Amino acid sequence: MSVHVADVPPLRGHPLDVGRRLLVAHPPWRATSSRRIRSTSSAMRVTSSQTWKWAPSRSQDQRIGTPPRRPPGREVSPPTRPNEPKDPYGFPxxxxxxxxxxxxxxxxxxxxxxxxxxxxEPLPGWPGREHPHTGEVIPGxxxxxxxxxxxxxxxxxxxxxxxxxxxxxxxxxxxxxxxxxxxxxxxxxxxxxxxxxxxxxxxxxxxx
Structure with missing residues (x-):
């Protein structure tokens, strides 16, 4: 997604203006030759309370040491703890x-x-009857x-x-x-x- 700085309207006194000035002072984008900016490393989200949160991209995750995603179709068994008992209650x-x-x-x-x-014990039965209010037949x-x-x-x-x-x-x-x-x-x-x-x-x- 490409965004031009001029397209962001000035909102003086509004909480969004703080985020706009932060974008101008510390842009998380890489400028191109056409004087347009493209988001490559971060994305900004606005919550319902108008607070700014930074969501790091995959490239940042890789730089901070996050292991890459596994290819589809490959299953990895969960790690086992050698000291963890199989039966925590120890039932005899x-x-x-x-x-x-x-x-x-x-x-x-x-x-x-x-x-x-x-x-x-031996008992006589009884016939079914209709419920007086709902009309449902109650079996006997x-x-x-x-x-x-x-x-x-x-x-x-x-x-x-x-x-x-x-x-x-x-x-x-x-x-x-x-x-x-x-x-x-x-x-x-x-x-x-x-x-x-x-x-x-x-x-x-x-x-x-």
């Missing part, structure tokens, strides 16, 4: 194994509940025989398993290390989504 192996078994028990229990009838339910003895026993077994595993995970001696509060909550959530726990959960699913 037995705790991660218990958490994986708890995930599996939760999944089995949810799948069973979705397949069971809606009442535990059909008669249900309730749980069979086998279904009730399986539901009780899985629920007891979920409860026992939850108690085993939450009462491990490891939880005495984090302080009560945000640190303990973050550690608990990190255990639930730990990569080793997810991998162990996949192994358990394949074995089943």
């Amino acid at each position: 192996a037995d705790l991660k194994d218990l958490q994986a078994r708890l995930h599996e028990a939760h999944a089995e229990y949810r799948a069973l509940i979705e397949a069971l009838p809606w009442p535990v 339910r059909e008669d249900s025989p309730g749980y069979t003895p086998e279904q009730a026993a399986e539901e009780k077994r899985l629920w007891e398993l979920v409860r026992e595993l939850s108690i085993a995970v939450s009462t491990r001696p490891y939880w005495s290390k984090p302080e009560r509060g945000p640190e303990l909550v973050e550690a608990r959530m990190a255990l639930k989504h730990h990569p080793d726990v997810m991998a162990a959960l996949g192994d358990l699913a394949e074995a089943a």
